[in-house]
Amino acid sequence: xxxxxxxxxxxxxxxxxxxxxxxxxxxxxxxxxxxxxxxxxxxxxxxxxxxxxxxxxxxxxxxxxxxxxxxxxxxxxxxxxxxxxxxxxxxxxxxxxxxxxxxxxxxxxxxxxxxxxxxxxxxxxxxxxxxxxxxxxxxxxxxxxxxxxxxxxxxxxxxxxxxxxxxxxxxxxxxxxxxxxxxxxxxxxxxxxxxxxxxxxxxxxxxxxxxxxxxxxxxxxxxxxxxxxxxxxxx
Numbered sequence: 001x002x003x004x005x006x007x008x009x010x011x012x013x014x015x016x017x018x019x020x021x022x023x024x025x026x027x028x029x030x031x032x033x034x035x036x037x038x039x040x041x042x043x044x045x046x047x048x049x050x051x052x053x054x055x056x057x058x059x060x061x062x063x064x065x066x067x068x069x070x071x072x073x074x075x076x077x078x079x080x081x082x083x084x085x086x087x088x089x090x091x092x093x094x095x096x097x098x099x100x101x102x103x104x105x106x107x108x109x110x111x112x113x114x115x116x117x118x119x120x121x122x123x124x125x126x127x128x129x130x131x132x133x134x135x136x137x138x139x140x141x142x143x144x145x146x147x148x149x150x151x152x153x154x155x156x157x158x159x160x161x162x163x164x165x166x167x168x169x170x171x172x173x174x175x176x177x178x179x180x181x182x183x184x185x186x187x188x189x190x191x192x193x194x195x196x197x198x199x200x201x202x203x204x205x206x207x208x209x210x211x212x213x214x215x216x217x218x219x220x221x222x223x224x225x226x227x228x229x230x231x232x233x234x235x
Contacts (some may be wrong), residue, residue, distance in 0.1 A: 042066060043117070045073045045089070045109070050117035057099065059124045064096040065089065073109045080105035080119075 046068040067089040075086040081103040086095040109115035
């Protein structure tokens with residue numbers, strides 16, 4: 001004998017709950033991730049000058065200096081919220097630094113003091129959280145609320161009908177004399193429209209038949225008397 005096994009099938013409500021949790025989790029991950037990756041910038045040391053001499057970046061960006069001159073160069077800040085000093089770079093050498101503190105930085109090549117430049121670091125904008133898409137939940141209470149909403153309409157309509165049927169307060173009432181003058185035509189109209197009584201019709205028919213019978217009997221009696229008188233006279 002095989003044991004009875006029941007297959008458990010997830011209800012629609014459980015599926016909807018799982019989908020909501022997945023969407024909420026993905027929305028949270030998107031909200032916590034940065035809006036975009038940190039940017040990278042490049043400054044070239046060429047012709048005993050920095051290019052560009054003025055650069056504006058956002059906090060968290062990375063700047064790379066590249067030496068293309070035959071002479072060695074370095075980078076050292078002369079002003080700003082953060083102190084930066086690079087090693088001496090020969091031709092083809094590079095050095096990178098990530099600026100995290102907003103502010104205005106002035107820097108110079110210590111080997112060639114005429115090489116100056118400026119770097120402006122702006123605060124990074126906060127990433128905009130991505131809201132998860134709205135989920136539509138179908139419950140049994142929604143149709144009930146929808147059907148019960150139009151309920152006040154008949155009441156308002158009924159009250160409007162009663163208020164429309166009620167006579168205005170300022171309308172003068174009809175005087176008794178005018179009511180008496182209008183009242184008499186009502187019985188005449190009622191009598192004119194009243195149907196004939198079937199009993200009266202039947203009585204009329206019976207009376208007509210009785211009269212016809214009496215006339216027939218009378219005519220037969222008269223003819224019989226006339227015949228009897230003629231026979232006696234001939235005898």
